[in-house]
Amino acid sequence: MSLTVTAESFRLREVFTISRGSRTEAKVLTVRLARGGITGWGECVPYARYGESPASVTAQIGRLPAGITREALQDLLPPGAARNAVDCALWDHAAKAAGVRVWRLAGLPAPKPQTTAFTLSLDTPENMRAAAARHAHRPILKIKLGTPDDMARLEAVRAGAPKPTIIVDANEGWSAEVYADLAPHLLRLGVAMVEQPLPAGADDMLAEIARPLPVCADESCHDRATLAGLKGKYDIVNIKLDKTGGLTEALALRDAARAAGFGVMVGSMVGTSLAMAPAVLVAQGALYTDLDGPLLLAEDRANPLHYAAGMVHPPEAELWG
Numbered sequence: 065m066s067l068t069v070t071a072e073s074f075r076l077r078e079v080f081t082i083s084r085g086s087r088t089e090a091k092v093l094t095v096r097l098a099r100g101g102i103t104g105w106g107e108c109v110p111y112a113r114y115g116e117s118p119a120s121v122t123a124q125i126g127r128l129p130a131g132i133t134r135e136a137l138q139d140l141l142p143p144g145a146a147r148n149a150v151d152c153a154l155w156d157h158a159a160k161a162a163g164v165r166v167w168r169l170a171g172l173p174a175p176k177p178q179t180t181a182f183t184l185s186l187d188t189p190e191n192m193r194a195a196a197a198r199h200a201h202r203p204i205l206k207i208k209l210g211t212p213d214d215m216a217r218l219e220a221v222r223a224g225a226p227k228p229t230i231i232v233d234a235n236e237g238w239s240a241e242v243y244a245d246l247a248p249h250l251l252r253l254g255v256a257m258v259e260q261p262l263p264a265g266a267d268d269m270l271a272e273i274a275r276p277l278p279v280c281a282d283e284s285c286h287d288r289a290t291l292a293g294l295k296g297k298y299d300i301v302n303i304k305l306d307k308t309g310g311l312t313e314a315l316a317l318r319d320a321a322r323a324a325g326f327g328v329m330v331g332s333m334v335g336t337s338l339a340m341a342p343a344v345l346v347a348q349g350a351l352y353t354d355l356d357g358p359l360l361l362a363e364d365r366a367n368p369l370h371y372a373a374g375m376v377h378p379p380e381a382e383l384w385g
Contacts, residue, residue: 210237
Protein backbone atom coordinates (compact mmCIF):
# COMPACT_ATOMS: atom_id res chain seq x y z
CA MET A 65 0.00 0.00 0.00
CA SER A 66 1.18 3.54 -0.74
CA LEU A 67 -0.23 6.68 0.86
CA THR A 68 0.68 10.01 -0.74
CA VAL A 69 -0.23 13.56 0.29
CA THR A 70 -0.28 16.44 -2.20
CA ALA A 71 -0.81 20.10 -1.33
CA GLU A 72 -3.03 21.86 -3.89
CA SER A 73 -4.61 25.29 -4.30
CA PHE A 74 -7.85 26.17 -6.08
CA ARG A 75 -8.64 29.78 -6.91
CA LEU A 76 -11.82 31.33 -5.52
CA ARG A 77 -14.20 33.30 -7.71
CA GLU A 78 -13.81 36.26 -5.34
CA VAL A 79 -12.30 37.09 -1.97
CA PHE A 80 -13.98 35.11 0.81
CA THR A 81 -14.04 36.78 4.24
CA ILE A 82 -15.18 35.66 7.69
CA SER A 83 -14.58 37.32 11.07
CA ARG A 84 -11.15 35.63 11.31
CA GLY A 85 -9.77 36.83 7.97
CA SER A 86 -9.89 36.62 4.18
CA ARG A 87 -8.68 34.21 1.50
CA THR A 88 -8.41 34.15 -2.29
CA GLU A 89 -7.82 30.41 -2.73
CA ALA A 90 -8.78 27.11 -1.18
CA LYS A 91 -5.69 25.35 0.09
CA VAL A 92 -6.30 21.62 0.43
CA LEU A 93 -4.42 18.37 0.92
CA THR A 94 -5.23 15.50 -1.43
CA VAL A 95 -4.57 11.99 -0.13
CA ARG A 96 -4.24 9.05 -2.51
CA LEU A 97 -4.24 5.50 -1.19
CA ALA A 98 -3.04 2.87 -3.69
CA ARG A 99 -3.40 -0.82 -3.00
CA GLY A 100 -3.90 -3.81 -5.30
CA GLY A 101 -3.82 -1.67 -8.42
CA ILE A 102 -6.70 0.52 -7.15
CA THR A 103 -6.38 4.10 -5.91
CA GLY A 104 -8.84 5.77 -3.58
CA TRP A 105 -8.65 9.43 -2.70
CA GLY A 106 -9.88 12.01 -0.25
CA GLU A 107 -9.44 15.69 0.54
CA CYS A 108 -9.01 17.71 3.72
CA VAL A 109 -8.52 21.33 4.70
CA PRO A 110 -6.11 21.80 7.62
CA TYR A 111 -7.58 24.50 9.83
CA ALA A 112 -5.42 26.77 11.99
CA ARG A 113 -8.37 27.35 14.38
CA TYR A 114 -7.90 23.72 15.47
CA GLY A 115 -4.10 23.84 15.60
CA GLU A 116 -3.65 22.26 12.18
CA SER A 117 -1.35 23.18 9.30
CA PRO A 118 -0.53 21.45 6.01
CA ALA A 119 2.78 20.36 7.50
CA SER A 120 1.30 18.95 10.72
CA VAL A 121 -1.45 17.08 8.88
CA THR A 122 1.01 15.67 6.34
CA ALA A 123 3.22 14.48 9.21
CA GLN A 124 0.28 12.77 10.93
CA ILE A 125 -0.57 10.87 7.76
CA GLY A 126 3.07 10.00 7.15
CA ARG A 127 3.27 8.18 10.48
CA LEU A 128 0.44 5.77 9.66
CA PRO A 129 1.47 2.13 9.28
CA ALA A 130 1.35 0.28 5.98
CA GLY A 131 -1.88 -1.62 5.48
CA ILE A 132 -3.94 0.81 7.57
CA THR A 133 -7.61 -0.13 7.81
CA ARG A 134 -10.56 2.16 8.37
CA GLU A 135 -11.25 0.53 11.73
CA ALA A 136 -7.68 0.95 12.97
CA LEU A 137 -7.53 4.52 11.70
CA GLN A 138 -10.21 5.66 14.16
CA ASP A 139 -7.85 4.91 17.06
CA LEU A 140 -4.56 5.90 15.44
CA LEU A 141 -5.52 9.48 14.57
CA PRO A 142 -7.66 11.98 16.48
CA PRO A 143 -10.69 13.68 14.92
CA GLY A 144 -9.47 16.22 12.40
CA ALA A 145 -8.32 16.87 8.88
CA ALA A 146 -5.68 14.12 8.65
CA ARG A 147 -8.04 11.34 9.62
CA ASN A 148 -10.74 12.76 7.36
CA ALA A 149 -8.71 12.56 4.15
CA VAL A 150 -7.43 9.05 4.89
CA ASP A 151 -10.83 7.77 6.01
CA CYS A 152 -12.50 9.06 2.85
CA ALA A 153 -9.70 7.61 0.69
CA LEU A 154 -10.24 4.23 2.37
CA TRP A 155 -13.97 4.39 1.70
CA ASP A 156 -13.35 5.32 -1.94
CA HIS A 157 -10.82 2.50 -2.33
CA ALA A 158 -13.22 -0.02 -0.80
CA ALA A 159 -16.02 1.03 -3.15
CA LYS A 160 -13.80 0.77 -6.21
CA ALA A 161 -12.43 -2.61 -5.09
CA ALA A 162 -15.93 -3.98 -4.51
CA GLY A 163 -17.42 -2.38 -7.62
CA VAL A 164 -20.29 -0.83 -5.65
CA ARG A 165 -21.08 2.66 -4.44
CA VAL A 166 -20.00 3.80 -0.98
CA TRP A 167 -23.56 4.28 0.18
CA ARG A 168 -24.22 0.59 -0.37
CA LEU A 169 -21.09 -0.37 1.56
CA ALA A 170 -22.22 1.86 4.43
CA GLY A 171 -25.71 0.34 4.46
CA LEU A 172 -27.34 3.64 3.47
CA PRO A 173 -30.22 4.29 1.10
CA ALA A 174 -29.43 5.79 -2.30
CA PRO A 175 -28.63 9.49 -1.78
CA LYS A 176 -30.80 12.22 -3.26
CA PRO A 177 -30.09 15.86 -4.14
CA GLN A 178 -30.15 18.18 -1.14
CA THR A 179 -31.01 21.87 -0.94
CA THR A 180 -27.82 23.69 0.00
CA ALA A 181 -27.18 27.09 1.51
CA PHE A 182 -25.09 29.60 -0.41
CA THR A 183 -22.64 31.63 1.67
CA LEU A 184 -22.22 35.39 1.44
CA SER A 185 -18.85 36.41 2.84
CA LEU A 186 -18.33 39.32 5.23
CA ASP A 187 -18.20 42.70 3.46
CA THR A 188 -19.58 46.21 3.67
CA PRO A 189 -23.36 46.45 3.97
CA GLU A 190 -23.55 47.90 0.47
CA ASN A 191 -21.54 45.07 -1.06
CA MET A 192 -23.45 42.43 0.91
CA ARG A 193 -26.77 43.88 -0.29
CA ALA A 194 -25.53 43.68 -3.88
CA ALA A 195 -24.31 40.10 -3.36
CA ALA A 196 -27.64 39.14 -1.79
CA ALA A 197 -29.50 40.60 -4.76
CA ARG A 198 -27.35 38.58 -7.17
CA HIS A 199 -28.19 35.40 -5.26
CA ALA A 200 -31.78 36.20 -4.28
CA HIS A 201 -32.96 33.26 -6.41
CA ARG A 202 -31.29 30.78 -4.04
CA PRO A 203 -33.48 29.10 -1.40
CA ILE A 204 -31.07 29.57 1.54
CA LEU A 205 -28.46 32.26 2.10
CA LYS A 206 -25.86 31.87 4.82
CA ILE A 207 -24.49 35.14 6.13
CA LYS A 208 -21.06 35.45 7.70
CA LEU A 209 -21.18 37.92 10.59
CA GLY A 210 -19.35 38.38 13.91
CA THR A 211 -18.41 42.09 13.99
CA PRO A 212 -19.71 45.26 15.70
CA ASP A 213 -21.48 46.31 12.48
CA ASP A 214 -23.56 43.20 12.00
CA MET A 215 -27.03 44.72 12.11
CA ALA A 216 -26.35 47.01 9.16
CA ARG A 217 -25.05 44.03 7.18
CA LEU A 218 -28.03 41.85 8.03
CA GLU A 219 -30.53 44.58 7.19
CA ALA A 220 -28.75 45.08 3.87
CA VAL A 221 -28.86 41.39 3.01
CA ARG A 222 -32.56 41.12 3.77
CA ALA A 223 -33.22 44.20 1.66
CA GLY A 224 -31.30 42.67 -1.24
CA ALA A 225 -32.91 39.24 -0.90
CA PRO A 226 -36.41 39.46 0.62
CA LYS A 227 -37.47 35.86 -0.03
CA PRO A 228 -34.67 33.35 0.78
CA THR A 229 -34.34 31.65 4.15
CA ILE A 230 -31.42 33.26 5.99
CA ILE A 231 -29.11 31.52 8.41
CA VAL A 232 -26.37 33.40 10.24
CA ASP A 233 -22.86 32.26 11.17
CA ALA A 234 -21.11 34.43 13.74
CA ASN A 235 -17.94 32.26 13.80
CA GLU A 236 -17.58 32.74 17.60
CA GLY A 237 -17.57 36.52 17.09
CA TRP A 238 -20.19 37.64 19.62
CA SER A 239 -20.43 37.88 23.39
CA ALA A 240 -23.50 36.72 25.30
CA GLU A 241 -24.57 40.33 25.72
CA VAL A 242 -24.22 41.12 22.02
CA TYR A 243 -26.15 38.00 21.05
CA ALA A 244 -28.96 38.74 23.52
CA ASP A 245 -29.24 42.23 22.04
CA LEU A 246 -29.21 40.99 18.44
CA ALA A 247 -31.58 38.03 18.83
CA PRO A 248 -34.87 40.00 18.57
CA HIS A 249 -33.60 41.67 15.42
CA LEU A 250 -32.59 38.34 13.93
CA LEU A 251 -36.15 37.15 14.47
CA ARG A 252 -37.60 40.35 13.00
CA LEU A 253 -35.57 39.85 9.84
CA GLY A 254 -36.66 36.25 9.50
CA VAL A 255 -33.38 34.57 10.38
CA ALA A 256 -34.08 30.85 10.80
CA MET A 257 -31.00 29.82 12.75
CA VAL A 258 -27.78 31.23 14.22
CA GLU A 259 -24.55 29.26 14.14
CA GLN A 260 -21.90 29.42 16.89
CA PRO A 261 -22.67 32.88 18.29
CA LEU A 262 -20.25 32.52 21.24
CA PRO A 263 -16.70 31.19 21.37
CA ALA A 264 -16.31 27.46 21.93
CA GLY A 265 -15.30 26.96 25.55
CA ALA A 266 -17.07 30.17 26.53
CA ASP A 267 -20.59 29.21 25.51
CA ASP A 268 -22.09 28.12 28.83
CA MET A 269 -24.22 31.27 28.85
CA LEU A 270 -26.30 29.74 26.06
CA ALA A 271 -27.82 27.48 28.70
CA GLU A 272 -28.78 30.46 30.83
CA ILE A 273 -30.06 33.05 28.35
CA ALA A 274 -33.18 32.86 26.21
CA ARG A 275 -32.70 31.18 22.82
CA PRO A 276 -35.57 32.64 20.80
CA LEU A 277 -34.30 31.03 17.59
CA PRO A 278 -32.41 27.74 17.10
CA VAL A 279 -28.69 27.83 17.87
CA CYS A 280 -26.26 25.54 16.05
CA ALA A 281 -22.92 24.32 17.40
CA ASP A 282 -20.04 24.43 14.93
CA GLU A 283 -16.68 25.03 16.59
CA SER A 284 -18.14 23.50 19.77
CA CYS A 285 -19.01 20.20 18.06
CA HIS A 286 -16.40 17.83 16.63
CA ASP A 287 -17.31 14.19 17.22
CA ARG A 288 -19.58 12.08 19.43
CA ALA A 289 -17.39 12.76 22.47
CA THR A 290 -18.37 16.46 22.34
CA LEU A 291 -22.14 15.88 22.21
CA ALA A 292 -22.71 15.58 25.96
CA GLY A 293 -21.29 19.06 26.56
CA LEU A 294 -23.75 20.64 24.13
CA LYS A 295 -26.98 19.62 25.85
CA GLY A 296 -29.05 22.57 27.00
CA LYS A 297 -26.91 25.02 25.02
CA TYR A 298 -27.54 24.11 21.39
CA ASP A 299 -30.45 22.88 19.32
CA ILE A 300 -28.53 21.82 16.20
CA VAL A 301 -25.03 20.50 15.52
CA ASN A 302 -23.00 21.25 12.39
CA ILE A 303 -21.22 18.09 11.20
CA LYS A 304 -18.10 18.72 9.13
CA LEU A 305 -15.88 15.84 8.05
CA ASP A 306 -12.73 17.85 8.72
CA LYS A 307 -13.87 18.06 12.35
CA THR A 308 -15.20 14.52 12.80
CA GLY A 309 -12.19 12.97 11.11
CA GLY A 310 -13.97 11.43 8.15
CA LEU A 311 -17.14 9.83 6.90
CA THR A 312 -17.03 6.98 9.43
CA GLU A 313 -17.36 9.23 12.48
CA ALA A 314 -19.59 11.73 10.68
CA LEU A 315 -22.25 9.07 10.08
CA ALA A 316 -21.96 7.89 13.69
CA LEU A 317 -22.18 11.47 14.99
CA ARG A 318 -25.27 12.12 12.86
CA ASP A 319 -27.08 9.13 14.32
CA ALA A 320 -25.99 9.92 17.88
CA ALA A 321 -26.99 13.58 17.55
CA ARG A 322 -30.45 12.71 16.33
CA ALA A 323 -30.86 10.13 19.09
CA ALA A 324 -29.91 12.83 21.64
CA GLY A 325 -32.54 15.20 20.27
CA PHE A 326 -30.32 17.52 18.23
CA GLY A 327 -31.14 18.73 14.75
CA VAL A 328 -28.43 18.12 12.16
CA MET A 329 -26.66 20.51 9.84
CA VAL A 330 -23.92 19.31 7.48
CA GLY A 331 -21.25 21.78 6.44
CA SER A 332 -17.66 21.90 5.26
CA MET A 333 -14.56 24.01 5.01
CA VAL A 334 -13.95 25.81 1.70
CA GLY A 335 -12.83 22.93 -0.51
CA THR A 336 -13.47 21.20 -3.81
CA SER A 337 -16.10 18.75 -4.97
CA LEU A 338 -13.90 15.94 -3.67
CA ALA A 339 -14.33 17.21 -0.11
CA MET A 340 -18.09 17.73 -0.52
CA ALA A 341 -18.80 14.33 -2.10
CA PRO A 342 -18.79 12.19 1.09
CA ALA A 343 -20.53 14.97 3.02
CA VAL A 344 -23.51 14.72 0.64
CA LEU A 345 -24.12 11.23 2.05
CA VAL A 346 -24.14 12.58 5.60
CA ALA A 347 -26.45 15.43 4.58
CA GLN A 348 -29.34 13.15 3.65
CA GLY A 349 -32.33 14.33 5.69
CA ALA A 350 -30.42 17.12 7.44
CA LEU A 351 -32.24 20.24 8.59
CA TYR A 352 -29.63 22.35 6.79
CA THR A 353 -27.01 21.47 4.19
CA ASP A 354 -24.14 23.89 3.63
CA LEU A 355 -22.01 22.28 0.91
CA ASP A 356 -21.52 25.22 -1.43
CA GLY A 357 -17.69 25.13 -1.52
CA PRO A 358 -17.44 24.36 -5.26
CA LEU A 359 -19.79 27.26 -6.05
CA LEU A 360 -17.21 29.60 -4.49
CA LEU A 361 -14.37 28.26 -6.66
CA ALA A 362 -13.06 29.52 -9.99
CA GLU A 363 -11.68 26.01 -10.64
CA ASP A 364 -12.63 22.55 -9.37
CA ARG A 365 -11.85 18.84 -9.73
CA ALA A 366 -12.60 16.84 -12.85
CA ASN A 367 -16.11 15.32 -12.74
CA PRO A 368 -17.30 17.88 -10.18
CA LEU A 369 -20.53 17.78 -8.21
CA HIS A 370 -23.61 18.97 -10.07
CA TYR A 371 -25.48 21.98 -8.66
CA ALA A 372 -28.86 23.04 -9.99
CA ALA A 373 -31.95 24.88 -8.69
CA GLY A 374 -30.30 25.45 -5.31
CA MET A 375 -29.53 21.76 -4.85
CA VAL A 376 -26.32 19.74 -4.65
CA HIS A 377 -26.49 16.33 -6.31
CA PRO A 378 -24.74 13.17 -5.08
CA PRO A 379 -21.30 12.50 -6.61
CA GLU A 380 -20.77 10.36 -9.67
CA ALA A 381 -18.48 7.37 -9.22
CA GLU A 382 -15.86 9.08 -11.40
CA LEU A 383 -15.39 11.72 -8.67
CA TRP A 384 -15.59 9.66 -5.48
CA GLY A 385 -17.28 6.69 -3.90
